[in-house]
Amino acid sequence: MVQKQDLLERLRAAVVAGDETKVTEIVQEVIRDNVDPLEALEKSLIPGIREVGEKFERMEVFLTSMMLSADAMKAGMSLLLPRIPKDKIPRRGTVVAGTVKGDIHEIGKNVLAALLTANGFDVHDLGCDVQASAFVRKAEEVNADIIAASALMTTTLPGQKDILDYLNSVGKREKYVVIVGGGPTTAEWAEDIGADGYAETAVDGVKLAVRRLEEKSKTSVP
Amino acid sequence: MRSSLSVTKRALTGPICSERDFDRKVFAPKLTEALKQCEIKFDPAVLIPSEDSMADDLFRAAMGFYADVGTYCLDTERIIKFDQDEIKEGLRNAPSQARFGEELDAGVLRPRQPESKEPPWCFIGAGGAPVSSEEIFLSLVQGYGEISLADAITTPELTMVDGFPIRVKTPLEIFGSIRNAVLARDALRRVGRPGLPIMNALATAASDTALIAAMHPNYGLRPSDGYFVATMAELKTNYQLMNKSCVLTSQGARIGTLAGCVMGGYCGGPEGTALTVAAHHAHGILVNQATYHLNHPAHMKYISNSSPEMLWLISTYAQAISRNTHLLSLNLNYTSAGPATDMALYEIAAQVITAVVSGVSIEAVGLARAVYVDHLTPIEPKFAAEVAHAAAGLKRTNANEIVKTLVKKYVDKIPNPPPGQRYQDCFDARTGKPSRESLEIYTGVKKELENLGLAFKY
Numbered sequence: 001m002v003q004k005q006d007l008l009e010r011l012r013a014a015v016v017a018g019d020e021t022k023v024t025e026i027v028q029e030v031i032r033d034n035v036d037p038l039e040a041l042e043k044s045l046i047p048g049i050r051e052v053g054e055k056f057e058r059m060e061v062f063l064t065s066m067m068l069s070a071d072a073m074k075a076g077m078s079l080l081l082p083r084i085p086k087d088k089i090p091r092r093g094t095v096v097a098g099t100v101k102g103d104i105h106e107i108g109k110n111v112l113a114a115l116l117t118a119n120g121f122d123v124h125d126l127g128c129d130v131q132a133s134a135f136v137r138k139a140e141e142v143n144a145d146i147i148a149a150s151a152l153m154t155t156t157l158p159g160q161k162d163i164l165d166y167l168n169s170v171g172k173r174e175k176y177v178v179i180v181g182g183g184p185t186t187a188e189w190a191e192d193i194g195a196d197g198y199a200e201t202a203v204d205g206v207k208l209a210v211r212r213l214e215e216k217s218k219t220s221v222p
Numbered sequence: 223m224r225s226s227l228s229v230t231k232r233a234l235t236g237p238i239c240s241e242r243d244f245d246r247k248v249f250a251p252k253l254t255e256a257l258k259q260c261e262i263k264f265d266p267a268v269l270i271p272s273e274d275s276m277a278d279d280l281f282r283a284a285m286g287f288y289a290d291v292g293t294y295c296l297d298t299e300r301i302i303k304f305d306q307d308e309i310k311e312g313l314r315n316a317p318s319q320a321r322f323g324e325e326l327d328a329g330v331l332r333p334r335q336p337e338s339k340e341p342p343w344c345f346i347g348a349g350g351a352p353v354s355s356e357e358i359f360l361s362l363v364q365g366y367g368e369i370s371l372a373d374a375i376t377t378p379e380l381t382m383v384d385g386f387p388i389r390v391k392t393p394l395e396i397f398g399s400i401r402n403a404v405l406a407r408d409a410l411r412r413v414g415r416p417g418l419p420i421m422n423a424l425a426t427a428a429s430d431t432a433l434i435a436a437m438h439p440n441y442g443l444r445p446s447d448g449y450f451v452a453t454m455a456e457l458k459t460n461y462q463l464m465n466k467s468c469v470l471t472s473q474g475a476r477i478g479t480l481a482g483c484v485m486g487g488y489c490g491g492p493e494g495t496a497l498t499v500a501a502h503h504a505h506g507i508l509v510n511q512a513t514y515h516l517n518h519p520a521h522m523k524y525i526s527n528s529s530p531e532m533l534w535l536i537s538t539y540a541q542a543i544s545r546n547t548h549l550l551s552l553n554l555n556y557t558s559a560g561p562a563t564d565m566a567l568y569e570i571a572a573q574v575i576t577a578v579v580s581g582v583s584i585e586a587v588g589l590a591r592a593v594y595v596d597h598l599t600p601i602e603p604k605f606a607a608e609v610a611h612a613a614a615g616l617k618r619t620n621a622n623e624i625v626k627t628l629v630k631k632y633v634d635k636i637p638n639p640p641p642g643q644r645y646q647d648c649f650d651a652r653t654g655k656p657s658r659e660s661l662e663i664y665t666g667v668k669k670e671l672e673n674l675g676l677a678f679k680y
Contacts (some may be wrong), residue, residue, distance in 0.1 A: 062490040064250040102390040107455050107487045145405050154352045154381050155390040184593055
């Protein structure tokens with residue numbers, strides 16, 4: 001019992017430290033010692049990344065630490081998830097994130113992706129300079145709940161509208177929650193283009209994603 | 223200076239590295255190592271430090287850091303590297319002064335020192351903020367041209383061409399950039415300052431193609447203007463940016479390197495960000511072939527750079543560069559609050575005093591983070607220039623007390639700042655005159671600053 005507690009605590013600490021190698025080693029121990037993989041996920045990986053996310057929000061740790069911890073958690077998850085029955089995997093939602101066509105700014109989107117991961121979302125990061133159709137193709141492929149589109153320049157903002165236009169044109173607008181963000185984005189702009197919300201910061205982006213998914217689950221037909 | 227050709231060769235032959243590894247395995251650990259060497263620490267009680275040794279330690283660590291890390295080229299997935307000797311040679315050979323503009327409106331940008339009485343170069347205008355129409359663009363740039371302390375101007379960013387939103391890397395961007403050039407020069411001619419340099423040519427041209435298109439002499443830009451080549455956060459470039467440097471140097475135009483390091487991002491906290499901004503100066507010389515260096519560090523949450531830790535890091539990098547090089551360095555301030563608010567003026571005063579007494583010149587100002595369309599006026603940059611001239615020659619210890627008093631007036635409002643008013647709501651766009659309310663805010667805050675000990679010359 002003590003050994004299991006120690007193992008789970010070491011796993012949590014390794015996620016907090018952003019040590020991918022150590023997380024992989026400890027998860028292999030977890031598997032070897034027949035510790036319940038769901039317990040390792042719920043008591044180590046998720047609390048570990050949440051702790052880092054909270055520190056990041058308070059600016060006690062910064063982006064690199066956050067991304068290293070997210071990588072470490074993903075490495076652990078990739079070993080644990082195949083051992084957990086699908087209906088028991090805690091799943092908050094799936095997000096396809098990217099910076100729109102013509103825009104090569106990534107930091108804000110990277111922060112959002114890392115924070116969403118820390119908050120239990122399955123994030124598919126498409127990088128930058130992403131075509132509207134590529135957002136939708138990926139969302140279809142991974143059965144996403146949310147499309148999150150970032151734009152950092154006034155002249156790339158229309159790329160966010162392109163995603164909504166594309167979704168409308170292929171008749172899939174209602175299938176996805178579309179949220180937008182980035183320097184020149186405003187609430188008025190989000191409303192003008194018919195997005196489901198706008199977030200000024202990555203922290204607000206996570207809150208918005210959670211809120212919109214809760215609203216969607218309440219309104220969806222069982 | 224290095225040639226574009228030699229930089230391109232390094233981008234094609236330097237060490238191969240994925241972007242992910244550059245961020246995590248090169249930049250981050252080397253930054254931690256460099257910070258250990260200089261042991262600087264943000265102190266909220268001292269926003270403008272006075273210890274010269276701290277600035278010098280930071281400078282040495284920053285140059286060592288750049289030698290270790292280099293600049294990442296996103297297109298070739300290689301690192302452009304320079305050794306310590308090449309960095310020293312670059313610093314030695316970088317321009318120590320530069321003439322901008324023409325005829326009666328020409329001026330010389332010179333390096334400064336902490337506490338220097340040398341008047342700062344006042345690069346006045348929009349900080350790249352967006353405007354909704356060509357009429358407002360013209361009226362604003364005329365307003366900037368009429369500011370007597372303006373050594374150079376920066377234009378706003380057009381967002382529309384004939385009512386159609388401009389999109390990057392499209393013909394619309396080329397049309398918009400050409401109009402940006404034509405309108406800016408026309409606005410300066412209208413106010414009798416045709417030779418005043420436009421040092422952010424061009425706000426609307428994000429792509430290399432648009433810049434090249436708008437540089438045709440027919441449109442009014444000249445080699446004596448200044449042209450920005452940006453750096454991607456952090457210490458990254460790509461072919462688009464390298465193309466710009468190549469074209470600009472081939473035409474004898476002066477390049478300004480633009481670095482917007484993000485505090486809270488890959489740079490970490492204020493200490494890492496100060497070090498990274500200082501390191502970007504080496505990148506500016508060696509990769510971008512820059513004559514001048516414009517830094518606009520941004521807070522990860524607030525985007526602006528008026529919070530205490532941002533002021534501290536501005537002072538720290540500025541002292542490191544101005545004490546140890548003859549580089550032509552300027553700080554661009556972004557406020558949280560918008561036009562026609564006293565908060566924006568308090569922020570501007572704190573930012574400008576910090577930069578000027580720490581030894582750099584200024585660009586002012588991106589209001590309300592330059593996010594909202596038409597949220598800019600000429601009164602805030604005019605105020606910034608007046609504060610800048612008043613701050614030249616102040617002792618760092620005295621400036622620190624003034625800045626701390628100013629910060630107390632606005633720091634609690636930074637998370638939810640007032641957006642202020644649009645130009646057309648607080649100015650008469652036809653006559654270019656401010657509203658009575660705007661004028662009262664301006665005169666009221668100037669009086670408060672006088673009471674704090676700032677002696678205005680203008």
